[in-house]
Amino acid sequence: MSTTAWVDVLSADDLPTDDVLGVVVAGRDIALYTVGDAVYATDNICTHGQARLCDGFLDGHEIECPLHQGKFDVRDGRPTCAPVTAALRSYPVKVDGQRVYLQID
Template identity: 35%
Template sequence: MSWVRVATADEVPSGGLLSVQTDQGSVVLAGVDDGIYALEDRCSHQDYPLSDGLIEHDEVECPYHGARFDVRTGRAVQLPAITPVRSFQVEVRDGDVYIRVG
């Protein structure tokens, strides 16, 4: 496991999403009230990018068929998705966002 820098904290919109590229594929960063969270940027329903969606009530809503995922855990909380998406640990250090991958 290693930490990789993926963005600056300023680049992650408050209440919004930012897609970043990593060795592990695309990751979506979600800016919510208590910090920044990171999920695999691929809906577990039909693999569309979650970064095309929006955040509501600390959940990422996929715009394609309305599935929702908990930003903190990746748990699927709304059909049609039933399986979670991968979540990554996040740390903000000196204004930079790092996620733990591997």
């Protein structure tokens, strides 16, 4: 049986503005993205080349992998540009007061 819980990750003040930040949550390497007022989270490792996406380039809702320039939509993890074909796992995010939480199972 799988259970999910909201995990307190960091202060909202620690989020970058329109950029990506790598964090480790419950033993998982996670990328947090801020786009405008929204916060998104995906696995931080590219499904194609094993590069850390937090080292990539965020352009709107797309993160570009620093290794082979494949792209993913940070809202749902789906690939948007070759050479990536497999989606990233994405995680629900909520900001409550000044704290950022991820839902991790």
